[in-house]
Amino acid sequence: MTFAVEAEGLVKHFHAKGRGGGTVEAVRGVDLQVRAGEVFGFLGPNGAGKSTTVKMLTTLMTITSGTARVAGVDVAAEPDRARTHIGVALQEVGLDARQTGRELLVLQSLLFGSNRSTAQGRAQELLELVDLVASADRMIKGYSGGMKRRLDLASALVHEPDVLFLDEPTTGLDPASRLTVWEEVRRINARGTTIFLTTQYLEEADQLCDRLAIIDGGLIVREGTPAELKAELKARVGGHSTPTLDDVFLDATGRTRERGAGEVQEVSS
């Protein structure tokens, strides 16, 4: 079977600036296999290497060693061909304040090779999808944080990518907007797009993801479906109640709660 995303031994070193700065090993050998059509969650604490991995997989950053294929295309060997299969919304939204939302989507579509009428049609479709029709012809400068996020998401979809990478798509959104983004992710996924999503919100991963991996210190420390990971923890640690994904996360990354996990659960039950 060919995977939508396949990485072997992915490594990224940064050379810290200045003399004697040394090397930062942001990603230290990541293997990933994401199946076509699934929503794959990529979790990990701050600085674990999530964004770095996403940038390597989406051709935006060079790979120190290892290989990665997206939709069967080697991202380092054929970056332009890979880009036609990849949609990406990075952790920091990347917008141009001096265009309108519609102009930005049309331009992005043209750069992916559409002709002008297709680009305009696609822009309209996407504006409807992310509910920005009313503000489409206003300068992006005046958009709220949530509107910018949604436009950024839409701009990753202009070319109907096979694999959509979303780096923390709901960080900074209010609970209602977060639910809207979840809905959109589900809808996009239902049309056959594979989704690779990083998040800090474990509930989000639990709700959305078919399978997930937890990265810590540049290495994958857990991988499986949410149910599998919880069952594994329960089997290993025991206890009466079923562990939550939070427990799995804390166990995997060696971080602890202020009080023991069991104590917290007794209080809440």
Added chain:
Amino acid sequence: MNATWLLARRAIRESIRTPEATLPTLAIPLFFLAVNVGQAARVFPTETTPFLHGQSYAAFQLPSSLLLAASFGSAAIYLVEDIERGYFDKLRATPIPRSAIVLGRLLAGMVTALLIAVLMVLVSLPFGIHVEGGVAGFVVLIALMAAWTLVFSGFMQLIALKSRSAAATQSGSIVFFPLLFLTPGFVPRELLTRPMEIAASCNPVTYVMEAMRSVILEGFVAAPLLRGFAVLAVLLAITFCLNIRLVRRYD
């Protein structure tokens, strides 16, 4: 459609939407032209100053102002904004040639500079300046200015791509001080003091300025024009190659 052209159009639209950034590039050089002429024109009357070739001192000063207008490096300021705002990565995620991202900006910068040059020359015509080279001379003058805009903005874009910081790029633009002032700006090179003459002779802008000046004052004289275009061709080749190299290696 061609990606360079698409991005150039977007950049032109951007400068139209920020007149506050574009207007100074027209106003400041005109201001300097008026001030410099006001300061020195009586020292160099047309009748008794051979290097003016029968024109006013303003005609002699016009190239300095055109070069000043071409040395704002606005393209690089916009580019570094794209980088800081993350839009640069959005463009890098598309399957366009990396070179289009930097060349689109430069192309737009050149179009804006051409417009400014045309406006400046037209504004100065009523003040007793005429271009000895005629319409062809006018075109050559504008071409020299456009080429220098590309070189200067291209150089600034290198700083933008390397530093990725607006502050560093802004600081980089101070190179325009030595470039524009270590030149025969007020008198021809022969009349400069010896150290100044040496400095000016090492400065590529001197040759561009002399080429412009020769077209305005004397018409078509081969030597200064050839030198001016040769210097520009070499600098353009270098900045273009480095720009493309840096954007391809951007990580």
